[in-house]
Amino acid sequence: MTDADWWRGAVIYQVYPRSFQDSNDDGVGDLNGITHRLPHIASLGVDAVWISPFFQSPMADMGYDVSDYRAVDPLFGTLADFDRLIETAHGLGLKIIIDQVLSHSSDQHPWFVESRASNAAPKSDWYVWADAKPDGTAPNNWLSVFGGPAWEWDGVRMQYYMHSFLASQPDLNLHNRDVQDELLDTIRFWLDRGVDGFRLDACNHYFHDLELRDNPPAAAHGDKGSVQATNPYGFQEHLHDKTQPENLAFLARLRALLGDYPGAIALGEVGDEERSAATVQAYTAGDGHLHCSYTFDLFGTAFDPAHFRRIFTAFGSASEGGAVCWSISNHDVMRYVSRWTKAGDDPKAIARLAINLLVSLRGPVCLYQGEELGLPEAELAFEDLRDPYGIRFWPAFKGRDGCRTPMPWQGDAPHAGFSAAKPWLPVPADHLPLALDRQEGDGASVLAAYREAIDQRKRHPALVNGTLTFLESGDADILAFVRATPQERLLCLFNFAREERTWEGEDDVVELPPLGFVREVTEL
Structure with missing residues (x-):
């Protein structure tokens, strides 16, 4: 390299x-x-x-x-x-x-301070601004990663601005x-x-989508107890934000x-x-x-x-x-x-x-x-x-x-x-x-x-830039693959079981300790 x-x-x-x-x-x-x-x-x-x-x-x-x-x-x-x-x-x-x-930046960045001052300011469109719906609600259903809507009302510009994270982290308009x-x-x-x-x-x-289209609901929203389940952000498929x-x-x-x-x-x-x-x-x-x-x-x-x-x-x-x-x-x-x-x-x-x-x-x-x-x-x-x-x-x-x-x-x-x-x-x-x-x-x-x-990674070129080929392990608890270059071949075996396992390959049998691994090196 x-x-x-x-x-x-x-x-x-x-x-x-x-x-x-x-x-x-x-x-x-x-x-x-x-x-x-x-x-x-x-x-x-x-x-x-x-x-x-x-x-x-x-x-x-x-x-x-x-x-x-x-x-x-x-x-x-x-x-x-x-x-x-x-x-x-x-x-x-x-x-x-x-x-x-x-x-995004902080809402204390001078760019945002200028942008929110007026919709006629030189940096007025440096952030994502949008008008409210006729009933005053947010422009669409987009959500913040940190919970709640991705839109915050600003009483100076009389518009909403988008924030994918905290309300104090307005999204920059890279369009x-x-x-x-x-x-x-x-x-x-x-x-x-x-x-x-x-x-x-x-x-x-x-x-972001310039048309501000609503995101559709997600098919699933994370395992019970995960942040994706406790935070409604995971309830959407984020196609447009x-x-x-x-x-x-x-x-x-x-x-x-x-x-x-x-x-x-x-x-x-x-x-x-x-x-x-x-x-x-x-x-x-x-x-x-x-x-x-x-x-x-x-x-x-x-x-x-x-x-x-x-x-x-x-x-x-x-x-x-x-x-x-x-x-x-x-x-x-x-x-x-x-x-x-x-x-x-x-x-x-x-x-x-x-x-x-x-x-x-x-x-x-x-x-x-x-x-x-x-x-x-x-x-x-x-x-x-x-x-x-x-x-x-x-x-x-x-x-x-x-x-x-x-x-x-x-x-x-x-x-x-x-x-x-x-x-x-x-x-x-x-x-x-x-x-x-x-x-x-x-x-x-x-x-x-x-x-x-x-x-080990430094000493073996195969671990740095060699190919990776998965092998069938014959055991659901063993992950097996080969890293190889024209000069060396490394057989990499990982036992995820809490007890010993035996891996049987074409040419050898390897005993693996509980939660253990083996790397066999062959020079070619």
């Missing part, structure tokens, strides 16, 4: 800045804290660091509501701090990917070419500062811009319910759109070979081309150790199986901070919550704060070494025995398993 293809088999580590490391003891993580901990990230053997938003923001949605795309929020530091972070990361051989939230130009200019601003790519938040939300055909042309413009910066990549987040595989295939087809994309398909509770094989197969050509970025955790979902561990399971065994499956897949993979320690989901009291999503739907849905608690660096230090001050979210007591310093040097730890699995 050329250097421009560095992403194809890359391992990317996501940092949630608020919770990684606090350097100035205000209880909130910051850019200098990330810089301080970059050697730990490098020690894992990963290729790149994805940093969640650190831009200027009122923090209604913890930074995903941007009020200035070219400024660092003082909570996180300064532009000079970011420049030092980039320099340090590059010195350690790490690339830096930053979050870009292009579908307006000037909006596209300005957003692309913000991309160039960060490229000129040395970033190596962008994680594009909600990248299939960039455009996102994933519009115009998205492809804008992604092509973005990709052309990245072409001016060799090696810079676009990693898209696609949340598209039942259409995610088709959307990813369209958004990553050829060399003119996204480099790669990830979805929410592996963020559920199902943990069995049939489920994984069905998902891996569904992505078809995108998966075969390595354009699907696989992830099992991030800042928006319950930590996988808690999702997949059943009563009586050893969470370490679940973690070892999960990371070795992840690095065996074709395409880049994303890890979320704390995965390498095997952290479970934190149980928080309602009064500790900061996530507006969780506060709204409590107790049916507890929100996202449980996966956002501070990283535990030192088991015996105040607040686990994250900060000398009270953190913005509490450090759970059950995270302390899993702190980094407790696992360093322990060959049986989850940390050691992560380092070994990532090292």
Whole structure:
């Protein structure tokens, strides 16, 4: 692979800045804290660091509501701090990917302030505005991801504006070419500062149906107890409020811009319910759109070979081309150790199986901070919550704060070494025995398993860019496939059963431990 293809088999580590490391003891993580901990990230053997938003923001949605795309929020530091972070990361051989939230801004962004002032203002159509129906109700039935209608009445303009997320996060109108130009200019601003790519938040939300047609009801709306069931957003098939055909042309413009910066990549987040595989295939087809994309398909509770094989197969050509970025955790979902561990399971065994499956897949993979320690989901009291999503739907849905608690660096230090001050979210007591310093040097730890699995991926070209061929296992609890290049062949076997299993292949018989795996390497 050329250097421009560095992403194809890359391992990317996501940092949630608020919770990684606090350097100035205000209880909130910051850019200098990330810089301080970059050697730990490098020690894992990963290729790149994805940093969640650190831009200027009122923090209604913890930074995903941007009020200035070219400024660092003082909570996180300064532009000079970011420049030092980039320099340090590059010195350690790490690339830096930053979050870009292009579908919406904060309602405190100067663009929106001007847009709402008058429907004759120069930026009046920079956001999605629509008249009320004759009876005063919203223009259509579109819903917000965070609950309730996707429309908010504005008494200044005497119109509704669209918000796919919080009411304080108005949707930008990318049908307006000037909006596209300005957003692309913000991309160039960060490229000129040395970033190596962008994680594009909600990248299939960039455009809406200009006719504002109602969405039809969904055939199903999630398992009982899931957020999709507790939140009416999942009751609709989202045909008209996102994933519009115009998205492809804008992604092509973005990709052309990245072409001016060799090696810079676009990693898209696609949340598209039942259409995610088709959307990813369209958004990553050829060399003119996204480099790669990830979805929410592996963020559920199902943990069995049939489920994984069905998902891996569904992505078809995108998966075969390595354009699907696989992830099992991030800042928006319950930590996988808690999702997949059943009563009586050893969470370490679940973690070892999960990371070795992840690095065996074709395409880049994303890890979320704390995965390498095997952290479970934190149980928080309602009064500790900061996530507006969780506060709204409590107790049916507890929100996202449980996966956002501070990283535990030192088991015996105040607040686990994250900060000398009270953190913005509490450090759970059950995270302390899993702190980094407790696992360093322990060959049986989850940390050691992560380092070994990532090292295996680096040492075997077949795991980076080889083909992937599924095998019939003859056992519903075994997932079997082969990764291969002309130089080597890796037989990858994963036992999801809680007891030993035997895999019988054409040429050999392999004994698999409970919740265990085997990779057999053959040089060709």
